[in-house]
Amino acid sequence: xxxxxxxxxxxxxxxxxxxxxxxxxxxxxxxxxxxxxxxxxxxxxxxxxxxxxxxxxxxxxxxxxxxxxxxxxxxxxxxxxxxxxxxxxxxxxxxxxxxxxxxxxxxxxxxxxxxxxxxxxxxxxxxxxxxxxxxxxxxxxxxxxxxxxxxxxxxxxxxxxxxxxxxxxxxxxxxxxxxxxxxxxxxxxxxxxxxxxxxxxxxxxxxxxxxxxxxxxxxxxxxxxxxxxxxxxxxxxxxxxxxxxxxxxxxxxxxxxxxxxxxxxxxxxxxxxxxxxxxxxxxxxxxxx
Numbered sequence: 001x002x003x004x005x006x007x008x009x010x011x012x013x014x015x016x017x018x019x020x021x022x023x024x025x026x027x028x029x030x031x032x033x034x035x036x037x038x039x040x041x042x043x044x045x046x047x048x049x050x051x052x053x054x055x056x057x058x059x060x061x062x063x064x065x066x067x068x069x070x071x072x073x074x075x076x077x078x079x080x081x082x083x084x085x086x087x088x089x090x091x092x093x094x095x096x097x098x099x100x101x102x103x104x105x106x107x108x109x110x111x112x113x114x115x116x117x118x119x120x121x122x123x124x125x126x127x128x129x130x131x132x133x134x135x136x137x138x139x140x141x142x143x144x145x146x147x148x149x150x151x152x153x154x155x156x157x158x159x160x161x162x163x164x165x166x167x168x169x170x171x172x173x174x175x176x177x178x179x180x181x182x183x184x185x186x187x188x189x190x191x192x193x194x195x196x197x198x199x200x201x202x203x204x205x206x207x208x209x210x211x212x213x214x215x216x217x218x219x220x221x222x223x224x225x226x227x228x229x230x231x232x233x234x235x236x237x238x239x240x241x242x243x244x245x246x247x248x249x250x251x252x253x254x255x256x257x258x259x260x261x262x263x264x265x266x267x268x269x270x271x272x273x274x275x276x277x278x279x280x281x282x283x284x285x286x287x288x289x
Contacts, residue, residue, distance in 0.1 A: 045120040045158045047196060050221035055200065057115070057216070058192040059107070059154065060163065063088075063229035064245040066252065066284040067131075067191075068142065073122050073156030075193060076104065079149040079229060080248045084241060088150055090204055091226040093215035102146055103207035104153035107214075107225070110201035117155035118195070131162060131188040132170075132282040134255050135289040143252045152227065157193035164190035166280045171259040177238040180261040187282035192224075237264050246281040253286060 048054045061067070064085070066078040079088045079098070088098040098105065107115055166189045169180035200223045203211035216223040239262040246260045260281060 045118055045122065047158055047194065053198045055197050055218075055221040055223065057195045057197045057200070057202075058161070058222070058224045059157075059195065060190065060192045060224055060226045061228075061283070062164070062190040062226070064242075064249050064281045064283075065227075065229070066249055066286060067160075068136075068253075068286045069122075069288065071138070071288050072117075074117065075154045075157065077152040077154065077227070078143070078249075078252055079151070080245075080252055081147055081149050082229070082245045082248045085229045085245070086149070087230040089228060089230055090214070091228065092224075093217050094212075096204075096212060098150045099206065099208070101150050101207060102148075104151045105207065106153045106205045108203045108205050108211060109197070110199070110203075112211075115155050115195050115197065118158040120158070122157060122160060130185065131160065131191060131285040133285045133287055134253075136253065136255060136286045138288055140254055144254070148252055154193060155195075157195055159192075159194045160285070161192040161194060162188040162190070163192055164188070166282075167263055168282055169261045171261055174259050175243075175261040177240070178261060179238070179264045184263065189280040189283055191283060197223075238262075242281045249281070249284060253284075255286070 047056055050056070061077060064080065064082055066080075068076040068078060070076070090096055090098065109115070165186035167180070167184045168187050169184045200214075200216040200218060202214045202216060202225075204214055205211045214225060216225060218224075242262060243260055247257075250257055
C-alpha cells in the first residue's frame with residue numbers, strides 16, 4: 001500500500017488547526033503550575049526550562065481516537081475504521097495521509113531513535129476537562145480481530161493535556177436518536193501529549209515505507225505535530241455519525257460497552273461544523289489495572 005497520498009485536508013481545516021497548535025497549548029508556566037498541584041504518585045513531572053537543546057513538542061490528537069496506556073506509561077494511539085472517516089492524517093508544515101497498517105507508526109529523531117520518555121509519572125488530565133478513562137486488564141487481547149485502521153506508538157509523555165471538550169452523556173444502552181438528558185459531561189475530544197526534545201529534526205516512520213521528514217511548526221522553543229481524522233463533515237441533528245463512531249472505537253477493545261447521546265444540533269447544517277457547535281464523540285484513555 002502506498003504510504004501517503006497527494007490529496008490534502010481542507011484548507012479551512014489546516015488554518016484552524018495550525019492556529020490551535022500554536023496558541024492553545026499551555027505555556028511553560030502553566031505546565032509547572034499543574035505539576036505543583038498534581039497529586040500523582042512518584043517523582044513529579046517538570047518540563048525543563050527552555051534552552052538551545054531543550055524544546056517542547058506537543059503531539060496533538062483529535063477525533064474518534066483511543067489512547068492505550070501501557071504499564072510503563074507509553075502510549076499507543078488507535079485509529080478505528082469509521083465509515084466516512086477513512087483518511088487519518090498528520091499535519092505539520094507538511095502533511096500526508098496515513099495508510100492502513102497493522103504495524104505501528106512512530107516518531108523518530110534525526111538519530112533514528114524514539115522520542116525520550118518522560119523520567120517521571122505522567123501528569124493526569126485536568127479533571128474539569130476529563131478524558132473518558134476506562135481501565136483494562138493486562139491480560140486483555142487488544143484488537144483481536146485486527147480491525148483497526150492504524151496505530152502510532154509513542155513513549156511516556158510528560159503530560160496529557162486536554163485542549164478541547166464537547167458535551168456528551170454516557171448511556172448503558174443505545175439511546176437511538178434521543179437527545180442527551182441532564183447528565184451531560186464535557187469530555188475531551190482533543191488532547192496534547194507533551195514531550196521534551198533536543199531539536200525538531202523529526203521523522204514519521206511508516207513501518208512499510210521509508211521515513212518522512214516532518215517540518216514542525218514552532219514558536220520559540222515550542223513545536224506541535226497534529227494527527228486527526230478526515231474528511232471533516234457536519235453531522236445530522238441527532239449526531240448519528242458521532243454515535244456510530246463511538247461504537248466503532250469500542251470494537252477494538254473487549255471493555256464494557258457504553259453508548260453516548262448528545263444535545264440536539266442546530267437546524268442549519270452550516271452551523272454543525274468543526275468550529276465546535278457540532279458535537280464530537282469522546283476520546284478514550286485506557287489505563288492498566
